[in-house]
Structures are given as C-alpha cells and as structure tokens.
Amino acid sequence: MAKSPVADGLDLAPALAGEEPTLVRRLRLGDADAVGEAYDLHHGAVRAMARRLVGDDAAAEDVVHDAFLALPRAIRRFRGEAALRTLLISIALNLGRHHVRAVARRRAALERLGPGPAVDVDSLESGVLARSLWRALDALPWRHRAVFVLCDVEQYQSNEAATVLGISEGTVRSRLHHARRKLRAALGEEESP
Amino acid sequence: MSGDRISEAVAAIIDETRGWPTAPHRTRARVLTQLREREQRGRRWRLAALIVAGMLCSTAAGAALRDPIVRTIARTRAVVAQLVWRAPSRTPPVTPATEAGGGEGPGPRPAPAALDRFGPVPQIVTAAWPGAGASAGQSSPRRARQALAAAGDGALSAARPLPPPAPESATALSPPPRVTDAMLELYQTAHGLHFGAATPERTLAAWDAYLRATSSHAFVPEARYNRTVCLLRLGQLAAAREALAPFARGEVAGGYRRREAEALLRAIAARMSISTVF
Numbered sequence: 001m002a003k004s005p006v007a008d009g010l011d012l013a014p015a016l017a018g019e020e021p022t023l024v025r026r027l028r029l030g031d032a033d034a035v036g037e038a039y040d041l042h043h044g045a046v047r048a049m050a051r052r053l054v055g056d057d058a059a060a061e062d063v064v065h066d067a068f069l070a071l072p073r074a075i076r077r078f079r080g081e082a083a084l085r086t087l088l089i090s091i092a093l094n095l096g097r098h099h100v101r102a103v104a105r106r107r108a109a110l111e112r113l114g115p116g117p118a119v120d121v122d123s124l125e126s127g128v129l130a131r132s133l134w135r136a137l138d139a140l141p142w143r144h145r146a147v148f149v150l151c152d153v154e155q156y157q158s159n160e161a162a163t164v165l166g167i168s169e170g171t172v173r174s175r176l177h178h179a180r181r182k183l184r185a186a187l188g189e190e191e192s193p
Numbered sequence: 194m195s196g197d198r199i200s201e202a203v204a205a206i207i208d209e210t211r212g213w214p215t216a217p218h219r220t221r222a223r224v225l226t227q228l229r230e231r232e233q234r235g236r237r238w239r240l241a242a243l244i245v246a247g248m249l250c251s252t253a254a255g256a257a258l259r260d261p262i263v264r265t266i267a268r269t270r271a272v273v274a275q276l277v278w279r280a281p282s283r284t285p286p287v288t289p290a291t292e293a294g295g296g297e298g299p300g301p302r303p304a305p306a307a308l309d310r311f312g313p314v315p316q317i318v319t320a321a322w323p324g325a326g327a328s329a330g331q332s333s334p335r336r337a338r339q340a341l342a343a344a345g346d347g348a349l350s351a352a353r354p355l356p357p358p359a360p361e362s363a364t365a366l367s368p369p370p371r372v373t374d375a376m377l378e379l380y381q382t383a384h385g386l387h388f389g390a391a392t393p394e395r396t397l398a399a400w401d402a403y404l405r406a407t408s409s410h411a412f413v414p415e416a417r418y419n420r421t422v423c424l425l426r427l428g429q430l431a432a433a434r435e436a437l438a439p440f441a442r443g444e445v446a447g448g449y450r451r452r453e454a455e456a457l458l459r460a461i462a463a464r465m466s467i468s469t470v471f
Contacts, residue, residue, distance in 0.1 A: 032228045039221045047217070051210040061220055068224045126205040133202035153203050183199055 020084055027075040039068050042085050046092045052153045053092075053146070055107065055134045059099040067092040082163050090164045093150075097142055104138035111135070136186035144179035151176050379403040380412050387419050397423040414446040418454075425457070434461045 023041075026034035046067055050060035070091055078087050111131070137145050150161040151172070158176070162169045383399035385391075391399075400420040407413060418440060424433035439445050440454030 030232065032225055032232060035228055036221060036225050039224060043217050043221070048210065052206060055206075055210075065220050065224055068220075069227055072228065126208060129198075129202045130205040130209045133199075133206055152199070153206060180199065187198055187202065 021080070024075060024078065024080060024084060027072060028078075030072055035068060035071055038071060038084060038088070042088050043068070045085055046088050049089055049149070049154055050092050050096055053096045053149045054099045054103045055137070056099070056103040059103045060096075063092050063096045063099055066095045070095070086160070086164055090166070093146055093164060097146075100138075100142065100145070107134060107138065132187055133183070136183045139186060140179060140182055144175050144182065147172055147175040148179040148183065152180070376403070376407050376410055379406050380410070380416065383416065383419070387423070393423045393426040397427065414449045417445065418450045421454075421457070425461075430461050430465055434458060434465075437461070 023034055023037055027038065043064060047060060047064045050063040050067075051057060054060055054063065067088055071088065074087060074091055078084075137148070140148070146165060147161060150156045150164060151158065156164065158169045158172045162172045165172065379399070380403050383396065383403050386396040386399050397420060400416050400423060403416050404413065404420065410416075417436065421433045421436040421440075424430075424436060437454045437458050440450050441458050443451045
C-alpha cells in the first residue's frame with residue numbers, strides 16, 4: 001500500500017474514501033464543485049509526486065493545475081477499477097513528462113552559472129546529494145525516471161506503480177532495476193573525480 | 194556508490210520537497226475558474242451548434258417538403274396540360290387570339306356536357322389503347338388469371354367455366370382519345386395562318402386539312418367556325434351560309450358561337466338580297 005505522500009498538511013482522502021464513488025459520479029456529470037472536492041482530497045499527493053518527479057516547484061504547480069483541469073475529461077474513461085488518487089497520479093505523471101525536459105534544461109543552465117540563492121537546503125551535504133540525484137535523474141530515460149520516482153521516492157509498491165503507469169509489474173521491476181543501476185553509476189561517477 | 198548513497202539522496206530530495214512552496218488554494222481557485230470558463234464556453238458552443246443544427250434541419254426539412262410540392266405542382270401542370278391539349282372531350286385550350294379577345298377565336302367555352310356531342314371516339318384511338326380490345330364480351334388474360342386465383346384450386350379441377358367478367362361501362366374502358374402530333378401541327382398551322390397575314394385561300398386549305406384529319410378534336414368547332422370566316426373573306430357566301438347554319442341552330446358544341454353565327458347569317462342574307470336586287 002502506498003504511503004501517504006502528504007507529510008504535512010491535512011490529508012482527507014482516507015477519511016472520505018467511502019464517498020469516492022459519489023464523487024466520481026459527480027465528476028462524470030461535469031460538476032465543477034466535485035473537482036474542487038477532489039482537489040481538496042488529493043492535491044497533496046499529486047503535488048508531492050509532481051515536485052519529486054520534475055524537481056521544480058513552479059513546474060510541479062503547473063502539473064497539479066493541469067492534472068485537475070484534465071480530470072473531468074479523464075474521468076469519462078475511468079472505469080473505477082483503481083482509486084481516484086491513482087487516476088490523478090497517472091494524469092500528473094503523463095503531464096509531468098512534458099515539464100521534465102524543460103526543467104532539466106533550466107536546471108542544467110542554472111548549474112552552469114553556479115549555485116544560486118534558489119538552493120534552499122538545510123545542510124550543504126544534503127543539498128549536494130539532492131542536486132546530484134536531480135542531475136542523474138535528468139539523464140535517465142523517462143520510463144526509468146518515472147518508475148524510480150514512484151517506487152523509490154514515493155514508495156509505491158510495484159503493483160501500484162504498474163497500475164499508475166499502465167504496464168506490467170515485471171516491467172516495473174525491470175525498469176526499476178535499470179534505473180537504480182544507472183543512478184548508481186551516475187552518482188559514482190560524480191563522486192569519483 | 195552504494196545503495197545507501199541512493200537512499201540518502203532520495204531522502205535529501207524528499208526533505209527538499211517537503212512542505213507547500215505555494216498556496217494550494219490559489220491553484221484550486223485557478224482550476225475551478227478555468228473549469229467554469231470552459232463549461233461556459235462549452236455551453237455557448239453547444240448552443241451555437243444547436244442553432245446551426247436547427248437551421249440545417251429546418252433547411253433540409255424545407256427542401257424535403259418543397260421538392261415534393263414542386264414535383265406535385267409540375268405533375269399537376271403536366272396532367273392539366275395533357276387534358277387540355279389531348280382530350281378532345283375536354284375544354285379547348287385558350288389561344289392567344291382568344292385571350293386577346295379576337296372575334297374569330299373560340300368564344301365562351303362550351304359546357305363539359307355539351308362537349309360530349311363532339312362525336313365518337315376515333316377508331317384509331319380505341320385500337321391503340323391496350324385495354325380497349327378487352328371489350329364487354331371478351332376477358333383479358335389478366336382478368337382470367339384473377340378469376341382463377343379467386344376460385345381456387347378446386348374450381349380448377351372442376352373445370353367450371355369462368356364467370357363472365359362484370360360488365361364495365363364504356364367510359365371506364367374507353368381511353369381518352371389520343372391526339373397525334375400531326376393533328377396538332379395541322380391545327381397550329383391553320384391557326385397561325387388564320388391570325389397571321391396569310392391569304393384566305395391558304396388559310397381555308399389549312400383548316401380543311403385539319404378538319405379532314407379529325408372530326409372529334411377539341412378544336413374542331415373553332416376550326417369549323419374559322420373556316421366559315423375564311424369562306425366569307427373569299428366571298429363564298431352560299432358556302433358560308435351553309436356552314437354557319439349548324440352554329441346558328443346551336444348544334445355545334447352546345448351553342449358555340451351561336452349569336453355570332455346568327456348575326457353573320459343575317460348579314461349574309463342582307464348581302465345576298467342586295468346582290469340579288471342589284
């Protein structure tokens with residue numbers, strides 16, 4: 001089971017899980033207020049995943065915005081086999097794919113200019129590690145990056161990640177293995193010199 | 194690089210992305226505003242599409258209704274034209290001369306009952322009509338088949354004689370007389386000569402040719418009357434008087450040109466008496 005990614009802030013989703021079918025029905029009817037309620041329930045999880053996927057707050061906010069904006073249309077194809085949160089994460093993941101490239105280019109450009117004041121880390125060591133991982137993630141293919149973020153950062157189990165990504169569990173495990181290997185190599189290369 | 198190093202890096206990323214960098218309610222408001230705007234746009238588009246669809250439907254329905262009406266009008270006009278131009282026992286057509294009030298054209302149209310006196314249907318017409326051969330005493334193959342079917346197989350095995358066909362009225366069986374194109378051409382030629390600048394001799398010959406071709410056509414009374422006018426123009430008063438006599442007696446088409454014929458006969462009589470005196 002996925003750990004609730006909302007560490008801080010009130011996560012209402014578990015408390016209101018029984019009302020999800022009603023909410024889905026209202027969403028299918030095009031009720032804008034239902035989108036608001038879905039946002040209140042799931043924005044934390046979607047935002048956290050988006051931030052950890054793209055590594056940029058502004059881009060993550062755009063992903064959240066676009067994901068909830070796309071929800072009324074996506075819900076028409078939603079068969080109810082998964083949770084609404086899974087659907088939203090899936091939407092955000094697909095939307096984040098388009099943001100990742102731009103964010104990676106921006107990050108690379110900023111790092112060429114040197115560390116700026118935007119780096120807000122408590123400790124230098126943690127900041128260095130985070131930047132190294134972002135760089136390594138930017139170098140990963142999308143399919144590996146998505147699996148790594150879902151499984152190792154968001155702590156989704158392989159079956160849940162498979163549902164979100166629409167692939168088989170074996171493929172998830174395989175991609176995760178390749179992602180870890182590449183990241184290990186990338187981070188090792190960074191430390192070696 | 195160990196797996197723990199990756200875990201440390203992941204923990205660093207999680208720490209870095211902890212908390213709300215922006216106010217979530219702003220994004221919420223932005224999402225809802227855009228959704229409502231999209232809904233309004235969609236409603237407007239749906240309304241516009243509905244209006245366009247309604248216009249298209251009304252246009253299509255109008256066209257669908259108009260076409261049969263136009264076809265019906267055209268068919269009715271064709272039928273009326275056929276009746277007017279082809280049926281000798283119907284109303285004679287209105288010629289330009291009669292519309293213009295010409296004295297020699299057909300006058301007041303005879304009543305339909307009076308038009309039945311035009312004469313018998315030409316033989317050529319009854320022979321040409323497919324159903325005309327099946328007169329009262331004969332049974333057509335189709336009618337025989339219908340009778341056999343009505344009697345059933347038992348009737349066939351008993352070999353009973355077929356019942357005679359129900360007598361049908363002559364009007365039901367007799368087809369409308371057919372007017373050939375040659376007749377119409379003769380009439381049109383004579384009419385053109387009569388109201389044109391042709392000599393009375395040519396006009397008289399043309400009317401004679403038409404009257405030789407038919408004796409029951411709808412324009413026969415008019416042709417006979419116009420022929421007498423030609424005779425008068427040629428000075429053949431005796432022949433004209435003889436030709437006008439049936440008109441004056443009201444024997445032609447129920448009194449067609451009766452008054453004019455009487456007047457002409459009076460004038461002829463006066464002229465002949467004068468010529469006799471002098």
